Amino acid sequence: MEKRYRVGILGYGNLGRGVECAIKQNPDLELLAVFTRRNPEDVKILTETAKVCPVSEVKDWKDKLDVMILCGGSATDLPKQSPEMASMFNIVDSFDTHAKIPEHYKNVDKRAKEGGKTAIISIGWDPGMFSLNRLYANAILPEGKDYTFWGKGVSQGHSDAIRRIAGVKNAKQYTIPVEEALNAVRKGENPELSTREKHTRECFVVLEEGADAAKVEEEIKTMPNYFADYDTTVHFISEEELLRDHSGIPHGGFVLRSGSTGWEKENRHLIEYRLKLDSNPEFTSCVLAAYARAACRMAEEGMTGCKTAFDVAPAYLSPKSGEELRAELL
């Protein structure tokens, strides 16, 4: 391996740990440092050769890293961190608040351009790989209809919402695509699907002692935005069962586009992209690692400013040369 890109990780939760694991699988990437807001001595990482540093020291690393992978949350961390970091480093983030992406893009673009850095935002699987598949499919089949289904997988937001209900000790919520809806799309029926027709929600709930199960179930099923528009099933289980059977964070989903071609639109086509993931954060991390490589390369070629997956030529993601890619994967 001729060249290794020097990588930093900002934030060491599920995502940061996932990125650390992903870097291990990519011999051209090398983790030098993890930056944390916690006391560095309390943060135990897996990579023996990397340091754990307080986030206050990040400026000292300005010339020592080729790319910083931001592993904070979209609600409060990234809107602040991404522009800041993009002024000093090439960065990749997984900003996923769809409605605020245009604003985030603008803020990051300004600082990245001022700093002469390459910043790739909203990387992961949705936004990310799902977005790419929507774009490719729309460009290929201009006359058609898009469908995105999520699951089967754990929704952190919905699990949290259940946990906030009085009497609930712990909970896990699965989003499940409705098989009949998926199959109608696959058959090219171009169905109009309501929220209820696309996904169901399945909840596994541990009650506090003495809590009223019927009342909790009613509160879940009628919760606006989260559950009221869905067919929701609630299972009450013990804490042991929850830990034993529901401690994973699987996810995934489907992006489909069904369209017509021909002078009289006489032919139908289906494009389907599917992910089935044991670990949502680890898969997201793998996508982040590949785009970290792309950020380094695009920076080397002077392509500065803010980018999304839409702006990154696929070849930048692979450690292979153009020649190897054409011979082996084309």
Next chain:
Amino acid sequence: MEKRYRVGILGYGNLGRGVECAIKQNPDLELLAVFTRRNPEDVKILTETAKVCPVSEVKDWKDKLDVMILCGGSATDLPKQSPEMASMFNIVDSFDTHAKIPEHYKNVDKRAKEGGKTAIISIGWDPGMFSLNRLYANAILPEGKDYTFWGKGVSQGHSDAIRRIAGVKNAKQYTIPVEEALNAVRKGENPELSTREKHTRECFVVLEEGADAAKVEEEIKTMPNYFADYDTTVHFISEEELLRDHSGIPHGGFVLRSGSTGWEKENRHLIEYRLKLDSNPEFTSCVLAAYARAACRMAEEGMTGCKTAFDVAPAYLSPKSGEELRAELL
């Protein structure tokens, strides 16, 4: 629509006609001329505003077209036409002889660079969309295994091979992926699959009068390369049945990658891309049209020379602006 790219088509078979239909669905593309080796008066096209010209006049169009879409065959047409045309026009071709892509790339690159043009080769679905999915999936899951299944679809090459057998009047061959193999891959079993285990072949054959069915069936099933390594089924039908039930050219297939992540590779993931196409040439044509747009844009930005799908940032394929894409598809 502010700007329309002026498009030429070279070659007017199934693919050329498909590209013509695709252009109709893309308001920012405008077909100006179809170039043919046949007598132009014998070629009836669908677009009333476009001309049919002899290929000998192509040089006169050098400054009148933004992109030429090459619709000839990979065996003899494109190896000659693509470099020639790339010296005069931005081009897109569907060169699909996998083993010869590196050589074709080199020849086209030289002429395109000399002419200051952008040439995108090997566009379609395999090579093309399938290649892209192999690349993305490999970059995301470095530790994993790739699988490509084709079908259910008509193989022109295999149908032709049957038609060359003495006693055969007409024939159509379908390549069919083996469901059990597909499902084993989906389950993450990472199976090692032989040729026979991945695909079966189904043949519909019309015999000449007096031909020996048993002999024809034996010849098909034992034909080296084409059928000997597969479980092959042969159905003898009438010419009427063949025309009625088997005149379409459907195709499609699956690209899958199954991989592991985590410090100890403890989590498994599956990425699956599927195409189900009523018309193989029309879908290929749609991909060509999207990449024709990309060729025009990349040429405007001075990105000359030979490219493949790997080198084209996805945003170039869409008529939407970066801002629209981020707001609507990300």
